[in-house]
Structure formats: structure tokens, C-alpha cells
Amino acid sequence: MQLYAQTRARRCRQVLADLTALVLVALAVRFALAVHEGIMLLAEPGRKVEDAGGSLASGLGNAGDAASNVPLIGGVLKRPLQSAAEAGQGLSDAGQSMQDVVGRVADLTAFALIVFSVGLVLVLWLPPRVRWIRRSARIRELHEAPGGADLLALRALTGPVKDLASVPVPAGGLADAWRRGDERAIGDLAALALRQAGLRG
Template identity: 35%
Template structure:
């Protein structure tokens, strides 16, 4: 299960996943553009005309050309062979992609995988009587305001019903935990 069944949570998950994909694609494009600009700067006779890079504003375009001019200075200082300069261009492009994308993935991926594991475990637990009791206990240890938001009964009544193993209260609490995770209660 990759996405919640609750529409609100599913939309947030889809928007988050889409944002991660867009972020990754933008940095991939930036890395390719940087690689091409550095490679262009390594040419023995760089063109004298200033080409406009599509989809970038004039300010970013100027900044990237400044980077290319810095590459020109490196190329002038480089030996006649272009292999070291090509390796530098490749390393710069890889670093430009991996640093921002890696930082985002380090923050986003563990949370996304944790929800997936929790949702799968909750669905499995919901299928058994003992599992529903465990889900009910898990719901009870949530903050009281969160518990009150999902249930009509007061927290004291819910705790008492859980202690007495009232099947209706156990089911209600288990459903609260399932809804918190965005899973449809059975």
C-alpha cells in the first residue's frame, strides 16, 4: 500500500511525491545544462555570441554564462588535452544533481517508507481480534485532543471501555487508529 485510502491524506501524499519528482527533474535539467555549459567553455574557440538558454530567465541565463566564463579561464589554464576538463564537467554535474536531490531524499524517503510500513502493519493487525485490540491501545496513547477529534466518546469512556475489553469501544478505537493512518476502517 503506497497511498492512503482517505482522500485528504492521499492528496497530500500525491502532492508530496509529485513535488519530489519535480525537484529531481529540475535538478537533473540543471545538471545537464551545467555540464553542457562547462563543456562548451572547454572548446578551443568558444563562440562569441551569447546564446539564450530556453526556459530560464535573463538573470539565471547571465549567471550560467558567468559560470561558463569561469570555465573558459579554467580551460585556458588547462593542458592541451580535454580529458581532465571533461571529467571536471562530469563531476560538477553529478555534484549539482546529487547534493540537493540527496538532501531531499534523506528527509522525504524515510517518512514515506515509515508510513508505508505502518499502514501495511495496521491493515494486517485490523484483520485479527488481537490486532484490533493492539490498534485500540495505540489509539489510546495518542494525545487526548487528537483522540477527541476522531471519536465521539470522551477519552475517559474510551479508556474504561478498553480496560473492560468492550468490543464496541475496541472497534471504535481501532478505527480511530486506522483513520489516523488514512486507512478505511472495516
């Protein structure tokens, strides 16, 4: 299986296309990760709320424990402090939930950007590469098959006229030479068809 053309110009174009696709994929991944980091900045308020709520709950819990040691009214003092500590813990939990939501949004956004960008690059780059690989394999098989040179010569004759300028023209013209079965003309035309496909005979 021929992955790259044998002619220099086409091979250079193919390598350039492959490198471009690779760079675009790398840039898409980097951009998605940058977007992920940007979205995660939105989790900072959640972290602050979690820290503040945790500190408040801890402080009020300690104050409630200390108040419970006050004779006679310790239990009465502890209850409101305990309720406030629970509210502080709820605030801390809300901050953690906010961070979780932001993290999920950041992950999904980055994943969607990577899938879309990489998919777009693959859709634009992969089909032409696969088509060329298949076509070059068929042309190579045709060239090696009996009578294949005649068919390749016909292909060259029906291709771009400007390419025929590189083929020596026998007396009577190339088409007449092909019809007469002129082996040299057929060989030259078949070689041209291979070059047009990026192959060598």
C-alpha cells in the same frame, strides 16, 4: 502492500510529497546540465587554439612542400617551415587537450551535482515513505489479527486527545469502556487508530 493512504487528506499529502520529490529531481538534473553547458563554454578558447594551430600547421606544411621545389635551396627553406608546422601542430594538440580537460571537468561536475541533489532528495523523501508503508502494513496485520482491535483501541486512547473528540463517548468514558471490553467503543477506537494511520477499517 499499501503505497498510499486510504484517507483523503493523508493521501493528498503523500501524492504532493511524491510530486515535489519528482520535480526537485528534474530541476536538479536540469541545473546540472546547465552547469555542464556553462563549463563547456570554457572549452571555446581551446577550440580556437586547435583551429588556429591546425590552420598554421597546414599552411606552413604546404609552404614547406612548395619551398622544397626551389632549386638548390629548397631543402634549406623546407626545414624551418617544417619545424614551424610541427610547432603549429603542437599548438593544435594543446588546444585539443584543453578541450578534453574542460569536458572531463564538466562531466564530473554535472555527475557530482546530480548525485548530490538526487541523493539529498531521496534521503529527505524516501525514509518517511518507506516507514509509512511498513507501519501501515503492520497496523493492517494487527487489525486483522485476533485481539488486534483491542490493541488498536489502546493505541487510539494513548494518542492525541483532540482525535478522541470524534469518537462517541459511552457512559463512564472511553477508557472505562475499553477496560470493560465494550465492543462498540473498541470498534470506534480501532477505527480511529486506523484513520490516524491513514487507513480504513
